[in-house]
Amino acid sequence: xxxxxxxxxxxxxxxxWIAFDVLQKKHAILHNFPxxxxxxxWLEAIGPELRQYIVTNNDEERPxxxxxxxxxxxxxxxDNNYFGFGTDNELESSPNYLIIRHSPFPLSDPLPGEDDxxxxxxxxxxxxxxxxxxxxxxxxxxSIVNISAMSFGSLSAPAIEAxxxxxxxxxxxxxxxxxxxxxYHCKGGELIWQIGxxxxxxxxxxxxxxxxxxxxxxxxxxxxxxxxxxxxxAKPGRGGLLPAAKITSEISKIRGVPMGQDCASPAxxxxxSDVDSMLDFVERLADESGLPVGIKSAxxxxxxxxxxxxxxxxxxxxxxxxxxxxxxxxxxxxxxxFSDHVAMPFKLGMSSVYRIxxxxxxxxxxxxxxxxxxxxPHNALLAFGLGCDMINVGxxxxxxxxxxxxxxCHTGHCPAGIATQNRWLMGGLDPTxxxxxxxxxxxxxxxELLQLGRACGVPHPCDVELKHFDILTDSFGTSSxxxxxxxxxxxxx
Numbered sequence: 001x002x003x004x005x006x007x008x009x010x011x012x013x014x015x016x017w018i019a020f021d022v023l024q025k026k027h028a029i030l031h032n033f034p035x036x037x038x039x040x041x042w043l044e045a046i047g048p049e050l051r052q053y054i055v056t057n058n059d060e061e062r063p064x065x066x067x068x069x070x071x072x073x074x075x076x077x078x079d080n081n082y083f084g085f086g087t088d089n090e091l092e093s094s095p096n097y098l099i100i101r102h103s104p105f106p107l108s109d110p111l112p113g114e115d116d117x118x119x120x121x122x123x124x125x126x127x128x129x130x131x132x133x134x135x136x137x138x139x140x141x142x143s144i145v146n147i148s149a150m151s152f153g154s155l156s157a158p159a160i161e162a163x164x165x166x167x168x169x170x171x172x173x174x175x176x177x178x179x180x181x182x183x184y185h186c187k188g189g190e191l192i193w194q195i196g197x198x199x200x201x202x203x204x205x206x207x208x209x210x211x212x213x214x215x216x217x218x219x220x221x222x223x224x225x226x227x228x229x230x231x232x233x234a235k236p237g238r239g240g241l242l243p244a245a246k247i248t249s250e251i252s253k254i255r256g257v258p259m260g261q262d263c264a265s266p267a268x269x270x271x272x273s274d275v276d277s278m279l280d281f282v283e284r285l286a287d288e289s290g291l292p293v294g295i296k297s298a299x300x301x302x303x304x305x306x307x308x309x310x311x312x313x314x315x316x317x318x319x320x321x322x323x324x325x326x327x328x329x330x331x332x333x334x335x336x337x338f339s340d341h342v343a344m345p346f347k348l349g350m351s352s353v354y355r356i357x358x359x360x361x362x363x364x365x366x367x368x369x370x371x372x373x374x375x376x377p378h379n380a381l382l383a384f385g386l387g388c389d390m391i392n393v394g395x396x397x398x399x400x401x402x403x404x405x406x407x408x409c410h411t412g413h414c415p416a417g418i419a420t421q422n423r424w425l426m427g428g429l430d431p432t433x434x435x436x437x438x439x440x441x442x443x444x445x446x447x448e449l450l451q452l453g454r455a456c457g458v459p460h461p462c463d464v465e466l467k468h469f470d471i472l473t474d475s476f477g478t479s480s481x482x483x484x485x486x487x488x489x490x491x492x493x
Contacts, residue, residue: 028402028417031428040404061405063328068376069399075444076400076437095474098378101467103457109450120171121447125367126462127389129225130292130320132365137290138320139224141367141390143172144449144461145380145442148371148394149194149229149296151179153242153251153263154409155398159418160184161431162401166438175392178229178265179242180254181221187431190222194296195285196229198265200255209271211288218289225292225321226285228269228278232325236298236343241265246412246421275307279317286320294321294367299349300342302356309360318365322357323392324350326372346372347386351485354387358489363387377448384449384461385469386485393445400441401434 014035021034030037064072067083074081091097110117123144130138147167152160160182167174167189174189176182178196185191195202195214202214217223242251242263249259257263272278278295286293299305312318326346327339344352350370357363370388374380375396383391395403402416409419417429449461456468469481 025428025430026433028425028428028430029404029415032415032417032425063373064395064399064405069405071376072396072399072441076441078440081444091472092476093474094472097472098382099470099472099478100378100381100452100456101470102455106457107454107459109454119443121443121450122171123446123450123461125389126460127364127367129294129367130286133286133292133318133320135286135290135292135320137224138292141173141224143170143442143446144384144390145170145445146173146192146369146390146392147175147397148392149175149177149227149232150394150398151177151200151242152182152184152254153179153246153421154419156414156417156420156426156429157182157184157250158426158429158431158434159398159401161187162429162434163397163438164189165431165435166401166442169435169439170442172442173224175227179251180256181217181223182250182254186221190224192225192227193217193221193223194227194229196265197267197269198255198257198263199270200257203256205256207266207270211284214285215288218291223289223291225294226289227321227323228282228285228293228295230269230295230297231300231343232296232298236300236325236327236338243410243412248421251421275304275311279308279311279315279319282319283317292320292367294319294323294369296323296325296369298325298327298343299353300344302352305353305356309356309362312362313360318362321367321369322353323369323371324353324388326350326370328372346370346374347382347485350383350386350388351487355486358387358487375445377445377452380445380449381452381461381464382469382481385464385466385481389462393442397438397441400438402429402437 018034021030021037024030029040071081122142125141125144128138128140147163154177161184164174164185164187168187173192174185175192176185176194178194178198178200180201181191181193198207199209201217202210204210244260244262247259247263252259255263272281282293324346326349327343328345354363354368357366367389368387369390369392370383371392371394374383374391375393380391398418401418403418404416406415408414412420412422414420414425417425420426453459453461453464456464458464466482466485466487470478471481471484472478
């Protein structure tokens, strides 16, 4: 065989390979980067062997370690998510290492075929959101695990659609993010509509709040609650920014912003400027819609929270839920200094806020929601011990639909087609397939949370208390989580 024929055969094989990669819809990376995308999977397959000698170990990468990503990927694909040969963590020399104290008399897990076995591992919120304020559309959320705020525009249309379809399959709520309600949010999943400082979706021409547009959106979409965003963990104290390059005509229409220029949200709300006027705005939205209304905030200066609890006690006006975002949260791109140094980490922020409302005896009237790297069973269980009634997942949800932690979110060139508006890159993300993967992840997370709760001797994760946790020190000692976080009460109730 001469060289011409060999070259032709190789070219035909390569073209067939490229065509196969581009036309398949299971792997976004292979669609977007045919042939060379296979190197990622090959290197991943031999990664454990390589890492014995070079690069990093399973727990060093940030923001999510290789072990964490592997657990999410395996869970979303319904693969074996067990790890063999024992832990590779240095338990006795790792400061602030979380230990869950199991019961000598744990509860048994229901097994397939038994009357109480639930293949979706449902775990509803134990509180009725909006009940204490008598909201007309108060409801009990069906899932203690829900989708954190991620906007259409920051995320692609297929990514939003995949998450919404997955939310319908898993029976969880989908927070829209501050970018407004898009058609891709309306694929079966129920919504929490987040309203930020830009009032996207309910915005006047000059950037103010439009009550008529608010009413229209609520009436025409499957919205169960309203979340007023004060700040987020990725960039607390700053408004959001959607670069002009990511603004399509569709995003422009949904948000009510012009094409060709960066879409910047103000740092503060125009409709209120203090706690009193904020509560007036909350009641205005609740009266107009009948829906529960809450706030989302990272935790900074504590005077706000003390004043909020005090005004609720004095006036009877109240938020229906509070979402606490940790400073380690970060689906949004942000200046490095804000990501690294502004706002308290979730555990400290949540415990500080919850103590205030617990001391004021308001904790039973408000649903507490946590976010900030809580999409793993041990972190989520501690959040429930700290007083959360539900948790939100953001980046973990992105991982479940194909994110590879490339950390290109701010560039518009996400290789997995998730955080981009590039048509070619988005084309590799099949919403139907990825919806099932996200739903699998949520169901698995709920399953393992229920298993952990039963291991502690309680039937529901929200029944876990801080007495069930210890924190290891680096000198062969332990600290009680209850004492460490300053909880003085015998029980959560």
